[in-house]
Amino acid sequence: MTISTFFQLLIGGISIGALYALPALGITLIWNAAGVFNFANGDFVMVSCFLTYTLLSVLHIPFIVALLIIMVFMYFFGVVTEKIIVETLRKDNSIALKSLVCFIALSLFIRNLARFIWGTTPRTVKNPFGNNPIVLFGSVYIMPHTFWIIGISCTLMLILVFLFKFTKLGIAMRATTQNITVASLMGVNTKWIIGFVFGVSSIVAGFAGALSSSIFYITLDMGVMFGTKAFASNVIGGFGSPVGAVVGGLLIGVIETFGASLISSQYKDLITFALLLLFLIFKPKGIFKLEVAQKV
Amino acid sequence: MKKYWYQIKSKPIVLFSLVFLILPLFLNNDYAVYVANRGLANATAVIGLILLYGIAGQISLGHVAFFAIGAYSTAILSATHSVPVPIAMMCGILISCIFGIFLSIPSFKLSGPFLSICTVAFGEVIRQLVINMEWLTGGPYGFYHIPKLVVFGYSISDVHTWYYILLAVAVLMAVVGNRIKHSHYGRALYAINEDEIAAEVMGINIRRMKRFAFICSSFFAGLAGVLYAHFAGYLSQDLVLSDNSYNLFTMAVLGGTDSILGGLWTGVGLTAAPEIMRFLQVYYMLILYFIVLLVVLVPWSKITKDVKDIINYKFLHKSKAVI
Numbered sequence: 001m002t003i004s005t006f007f008q009l010l011i012g013g014i015s016i017g018a019l020y021a022l023p024a025l026g027i028t029l030i031w032n033a034a035g036v037f038n039f040a041n042g043d044f045v046m047v048s049c050f051l052t053y054t055l056l057s058v059l060h061i062p063f064i065v066a067l068l069i070i071m072v073f074m075y076f077f078g079v080v081t082e083k084i085i086v087e088t089l090r091k092d093n094s095i096a097l098k099s100l101v102c103f104i105a106l107s108l109f110i111r112n113l114a115r116f117i118w119g120t121t122p123r124t125v126k127n128p129f130g131n132n133p134i135v136l137f138g139s140v141y142i143m144p145h146t147f148w149i150i151g152i153s154c155t156l157m158l159i160l161v162f163l164f165k166f167t168k169l170g171i172a173m174r175a176t177t178q179n180i181t182v183a184s185l186m187g188v189n190t191k192w193i194i195g196f197v198f199g200v201s202s203i204v205a206g207f208a209g210a211l212s213s214s215i216f217y218i219t220l221d222m223g224v225m226f227g228t229k230a231f232a233s234n235v236i237g238g239f240g241s242p243v244g245a246v247v248g249g250l251l252i253g254v255i256e257t258f259g260a261s262l263i264s265s266q267y268k269d270l271i272t273f274a275l276l277l278l279f280l281i282f283k284p285k286g287i288f289k290l291e292v293a294q295k296v
Numbered sequence: 297m298k299k300y301w302y303q304i305k306s307k308p309i310v311l312f313s314l315v316f317l318i319l320p321l322f323l324n325n326d327y328a329v330y331v332a333n334r335g336l337a338n339a340t341a342v343i344g345l346i347l348l349y350g351i352a353g354q355i356s357l358g359h360v361a362f363f364a365i366g367a368y369s370t371a372i373l374s375a376t377h378s379v380p381v382p383i384a385m386m387c388g389i390l391i392s393c394i395f396g397i398f399l400s401i402p403s404f405k406l407s408g409p410f411l412s413i414c415t416v417a418f419g420e421v422i423r424q425l426v427i428n429m430e431w432l433t434g435g436p437y438g439f440y441h442i443p444k445l446v447v448f449g450y451s452i453s454d455v456h457t458w459y460y461i462l463l464a465v466a467v468l469m470a471v472v473g474n475r476i477k478h479s480h481y482g483r484a485l486y487a488i489n490e491d492e493i494a495a496e497v498m499g500i501n502i503r504r505m506k507r508f509a510f511i512c513s514s515f516f517a518g519l520a521g522v523l524y525a526h527f528a529g530y531l532s533q534d535l536v537l538s539d540n541s542y543n544l545f546t547m548a549v550l551g552g553t554d555s556i557l558g559g560l561w562t563g564v565g566l567t568a569a570p571e572i573m574r575f576l577q578v579y580y581m582l583i584l585y586f587i588v589l590l591v592v593l594v595p596w597s598k599i600t601k602d603v604k605d606i607i608n609y610k611f612l613h614k615s616k617a618v619i
Contacts, residue, residue, distance in 0.1 A: 037408070039409070039412075084593075089593070091595075097408060100355060100408060101355075102589065102592050102593060104357070104412075104545070105549075105588040105592055106589060108546075108581075108585045108588070109582070109585040109586060109588075112582045112584075112585055115578060116579065224538060228413065228416055228417065231413045232413075232417070239410070266424075266428050267428065269420065270421060270425070270428070273417040273418075273420050274421060276414075277414065277417050277418065277421065280402050280405075280406060280410065280413075281401055
């Protein structure tokens, strides 16, 4: 492998990893705020992908406007999901197991709703970032969308960090994460905050969908792939840690890209899932150690 | 007569067997019987999933992997290596159980969403292996020419004969499953479902019990897969699709999560439903998962209790239950 191929693969892997890191971040946000695992997050990505297809290829709306529409749509999608499922289940006792079954059912429902709306044929979107590769250092050819994906993902993550660390809203969100009862006693509207977190996480998933629509085939099954890989990045990074989610996502993207080019692209998913299984069996706490496994 | 009626009422499994014993009389073509066969095989697999999910509380979303492991092992052993079919079937079940032991290892440490994703990954790994190991499984082309089951020199290939074999197996396994559910193993699994720490304090060996649950469920799924391989005669990679796992899971949930009889009914019903409800086309899945959402989200036990209270109080003028 020459050094230029190495750099090409590395940057391609990082861009794909950024796409996995975004839904992983969404899963982490929801897990921290509401204590439920959003199994349907991958399907949120899928819905956003199909929406991008409709907006760009059918209605011919410019990409920036489409992105704004998707943001608004996904926010309300997430809030409605939270109101329907998490609000209802909070009155019950066993929220963890029951919400998981609910989200599994929701993910299947969304998938079939998408099948009903958009049909089963795989769709493609004309690449909104152009198709002329950029040449770096003379011999490294890189598609422009990789830069856009990395750039937009980084900006989104920085915005989230800013939101969490330096705004009143972010402090309220962190307070809700730490202790929901005390936060509500301190005057935080925890119900609204959890809804808002769901909305933000869906927006993040929507961004992942809108960006990935330019490089992947848009199919109904991509939700499962995205969901499982986002979860894999969560596990590898350490569940519940936002930094871990990003690092895990990037790691999976890079490993997958290198594995696909070095071994075989047929075994691309196999490598990821084997990695996930190995991590779950031998190192369930992930790289950034957080308690996942229960001890007695 | 009254005594027999009481027997039937107290043992719903008898009703199930009676209904399905006379069902072939009303099925006028072979395809309908074939669908019923598939339904019974699915029902057998669902019993295992109910033991694992409904009773022990361990979600498995890659359950069809066990089914496929059983089916492909017996197919490969009997067709490629010409092992006698009954021995190949037993080996298939055994291999499926061994994978069950393998999958039970992460369940010692993980719970809830972590375990469920682990099983999803397991199912995907098996699916990718089935597709990519073309020299062994036939890959996307499918596996053909699986030898028929021969019992006492009589080759079983008729769908009706298979129907009764599968019915017998399903009913027998339901009885076994019910026995497990009400034995001390079942009680221990219920305890693990409620609270692992409390169960361990009560002296239940959690690892052993979880391994037991996984072996049980992989045994049932493997058994169903082995039977499927020999009555269908061919295997394709459609069998391993994750949709099938979700289907099995849906059957377990709609059957009442911990009711084995419910699992039998939904197992057959949900396999036959897409065939019967052809006219619904794409709406079918939509409606099905909407129903699943309703079943899980709405607190039915509370509603039925309220309704009973209202009926008793308003219409029958009985004393109101203590609130």
